Amino acid sequence: MVSKAVPTVMLALLAAIICAMLALVRHARGEQILCQLERGEGDGWHYRTKIAPKAQARCWYLGERMMPRERLYWAETPQTPTMHPWAEEYRWTDPTGWTHGE
8 A cells, every 4th residue: 555655645745846836937927917006095106107008107916016017008998999980871661661750
C-alpha cells in the first residue's frame, strides 16, 4: 500500500506547487483596475492622472496609493448608433389602405 500512496502524495504536492506559482504570478503582475469618474463612498479611494485616453480626467480607484498607471484603465464607451429617418419605401403600409388620417 505504501507504493500506491507515494504517487498520490506526489501528485497532490505537484498540484499545490502549481497553484502557488499561479497565485504568485497573478499577484506580481496585478489585476487591472477600472477607473471611475467620481470618488466612491467610504475610505480607500485614491486617484491618478494621465491615464490614456482621458489624460485630463482624474482616475478614481479603490486600492493602494500611487497605483502603477499600467494597472489602471478606462472602460470603453459604447458608440451611439447614428439614427437615420426611415425612408418612405421601408415603412410598413397597410395592404387594405388604412391610414391614421381616417
